[in-house]
Amino acid sequence: MGAERSRSRRADATRERLLVATEELLAERGSHGAGLNEVCARSGVAYGSLYHQFPDGKSDLVATSVRRSGAAIGELLEVLLDQMPLTEAVAAMFANGIATVERSAFARGCPVGTPAATGDDESLRAAATEVFVRWRKAIAKSARRDGRNARTADDLAIALVSLYEGALLVARTERSTRPLRAAAWAAAALVSATAS
Amino acid sequence: MGAERSRSRRADATRERLLVATEELLAERGSHGAGLNEVCARSGVAYGSLYHQFPDGKSDLVATSVRRSGAAIGELLEVLLDQMPLTEAVAAMFANGIATVERSAFARGCPVGTPAATGDDESLRAAATEVFVRWRKAIAKSARRDGRNARTADDLAIALVSLYEGALLVARTERSTRPLRAAAWAAAALVSATAS
DNA sequence: GCTAAACTAGATAGAACTATCTAATCGTGG
DNA sequence: CCACGATTAGATAGTTCTATCTAGTTTAGC
Numbered sequence: 299m300g301a302e303r304s305r306s307r308r309a310d311a312t313r314e315r316l317l318v319a320t321e322e323l324l325a326e327r328g329s330h331g332a333g334l335n336e337v338c339a340r341s342g343v344a345y346g347s348l349y350h351q352f353p354d355g356k357s358d359l360v361a362t363s364v365r366r367s368g369a370a371i372g373e374l375l376e377v378l379l380d381q382m383p384l385t386e387a388v389a390a391m392f393a394n395g396i397a398t399v400e401r402s403a404f405a406r407g408c409p410v411g412t413p414a415a416t417g418d419d420e421s422l423r424a425a426a427t428e429v430f431v432r433w434r435k436a437i438a439k440s441a442r443r444d445g446r447n448a449r450t451a452d453d454l455a456i457a458l459v460s461l462y463e464g465a466l467l468v469a470r471t472e473r474s475t476r477p478l479r480a481a482a483w484a485a486a487a488l489v490s491a492t493a494s
Numbered sequence: 495m496g497a498e499r500s501r502s503r504r505a506d507a508t509r510e511r512l513l514v515a516t517e518e519l520l521a522e523r524g525s526h527g528a529g530l531n532e533v534c535a536r537s538g539v540a541y542g543s544l545y546h547q548f549p550d551g552k553s554d555l556v557a558t559s560v561r562r563s564g565a566a567i568g569e570l571l572e573v574l575l576d577q578m579p580l581t582e583a584v585a586a587m588f589a590n591g592i593a594t595v596e597r598s599a600f601a602r603g604c605p606v607g608t609p610a611a612t613g614d615d616e617s618l619r620a621a622a623t624e625v626f627v628r629w630r631k632a633i634a635k636s637a638r639r640d641g642r643n644a645r646t647a648d649d650l651a652i653a654l655v656s657l658y659e660g661a662l663l664v665a666r667t668e669r670s671t672r673p674l675r676a677a678a679w680a681a682a683a684l685v686s687a688t689a690s
Numbered sequence: 691g692c693t694a695a696a697c698t699a700g701a702t703a704g705a706a707c708t709a710t711c712t713a714a715t716c717g718t719g720g
Numbered sequence: 721c722c723a724c725g726a727t728t729a730g731a732t733a734g735t736t737c738t739a740t741c742t743a744g745t746t747t748a749g750c
Contacts, residue, residue, distance in 0.1 A: 415611040418527065460677050464660025
């Protein structure tokens, strides 16, 4: 799979700036609300460059952004799960979610879930699905290590991802971290309730 | 508050058709993805009528739709919570969510959460917040009846709403009811884990 | 049944968005 | 250090979106 084509340093920097701006906008307004004009304005990259870097246009840019954001969060999650027990890693992820919404004054939600919520585009949907599956697999693996059976571990992992996404959505809507704190508490209760 | 201005039967029917179409589109694509053109096309109502019925335009239409959908779901929830124990009512709500996404072939999510996820509009945000608060209050009341203290009841209620919204989002993204089934299982576990 | 108000219809203006195209600039291998 | 491919810039075309405007139709009260 996908050995990345080598690119110049300059091009990489441009891609990076475009993807950062796209990720922000997607987390704020979803896929329909993220206009390419604003992506360019925020990133300081010219319109033409966008289509050079992402020849398939918006669809390409959005799917790449979702995969990238999702991979970054996934890596963090995997590192945490390797270093500490499930309970603590889950708590850390919710703390991270709280930090995200607070830093942006409740403007930004999840850079994967927010665009996925509104996406009528198949490549976006596929990218978001891959991301959710990766997250879930990492959690399920840790849950099995603690002695849970495969089915319980999977269900727990899926529920934790859903809870995280939902709590970010509600928190951003209500402009309050309370939903995230309540969800973190519930996640902990869920983890211990399903402990072997 | 708000005694509704009396309206003709015809006007009520027009409003109704507009709101139904808007609710569908919002649940499918969020607020930015729901174009007024398509609202009119789906409802068979002319463009001008829309602005007669909703003089403040899209903002007005969307907020009204969110409030209406939210009230309908809230009423169902309240009725269920009055008729059966919390566990069963929660299970019924998740079953209802499964039916919704299946009936629409995974095209529609929550008519409140989906637009809220992408909303940069204050009236939409306020409407969605009211809806979430209503749902949560109904659940918390039932949870307190079962002997939970106020804090636990509130946190449980908030978490259940978040879990529901997140599971709908993930289920629609993955085109699978599995996230909703896992979330229903987790919700039941959460309810019994917090039982007095 | 007639009149006035409420409602509906469809055209249109103006802004925003995606995508494309041409010219200019950069930077790296020979 | 020069020449050529890779990259960037900004203008522009064609859609689609929101909102408004004017004319026509229906409903309800007297």
